[in-house]
Amino acid sequence: MLQHRFFQKTLLGGIAPLLLSGMLITQVTPASASDHGHHKAHAKFNQAGELVRPANFREWVFIGAPVTPKDMNNGKPAFPEFHYAYIDPASWAHWKKTGEFREGAIIAKELVSVGSKSAASGSGYFPGDYGGPVAVSVKDSKRFAKSNNWGYFVFGDDKAQSAAADESCAGCHKTNAAQDMVFTQYWAPLRAASPKK
Ligand code: HEC
Known part of the structure; x- marks a missing residue:
């Protein structure tokens, strides 16, 4: 008891x-x-008008990993070598609903080296480590009206906490990208999730 x-x-x-x-x-x-960046990631600009480095983008939605290996590009690909790309979760949700990139969409692309060319599965290109710049695009029709509503930025290394818009980027995207300045032709997860297909 x-x-x-x-x-x-x-x-x-x-x-x-x-x-x-x-x-x-x-x-x-x-x-x-x-409040959490994960759900409402949005581009932040500092007083100088530079983009603040997006936090935690490696936890966003992964949209693909093209690779331009050094040995197929005379040792000097423009973006060596794997390009891991991610879209912020709110823009992913919008994309799934509409097949469009929302105002404020952010796509981050981080370079990863080729670590080895053979594995238990065969010969190929196998990822090594992160290292090198992070390229970011932001859709903002007010700030970037001149370049089809998208701004482009490169964060040179881990220490780069902000980046100025790079005017040299948009031209190639404008000419070659399949949808709204984005190379959807290479992002299988985006195409598969679009209601427009
Ligand atoms: C000569 C053409 C070319 C130039 C110049 C270029 N890009 Fe790209 N970009 C591509 C291609 C092709 C892809 C998709 C395939 C890949 O990543 O290799 C891409 C993809 C991207 C992506 C992923 C989203 C998307 O639009 O598909 C970002 C972010 C990006 N580029 C940023 C930049 C930045 C920042 C610059 C300027 C420093 C730049 N790009 C300059 C060709 C270019």
Whole structure:
């Protein structure tokens, strides 16, 4: 009996705070989730008008990894070698609904080296390490009206926390990209998820 009451007491004592904190957490989550960069990633510009390095883009939605290996480009591809690309989650959701890039869309493309050319699976190009610049494009029809609504930026290394718009980028995208300045012809996950296909 004594034991029974002891358990009742500790159980209640243990559960009541848990229940309470559970309620607190469910109440707090919606507000903090909307603050979280993951859900509402949007481009931030500093006072100089430079793009602030997007945080956590490696956790965004992965849209593909083209590779321009050194050995197929006279040792000097423009963007060596793998290009891992990611779109922010809110823009991915919009894309799935509409097949369009929303105002504010951000795409980040990070370079990864070829680490080796043979593996247990055969000969090929196998990723090595991250290293090298991060290229970012942002759709903003007010800021970048002159370049078909997209701005282009390169973050040279890990320390580069902001980047000025690079005017030399848009031309090639304008001429060669399949949809709205983006090379959707190479991003299978985007094509597969588009309701327009
Ligand atoms: C000579 C053509 C060319 C130039 C110049 C160019 N790009 Fe691209 N870009 C591509 C191609 C092709 C792809 C898709 C395939 C790939 O990544 O290799 C691409 C893809 C991208 C992507 C992924 C989203 C998309 O649009 O498909 C970003 C971000 C990007 N480029 C940024 C830049 C930035 C920043 C510059 C300027 C420093 C730049 N690009 C200059 C050809 C170019």
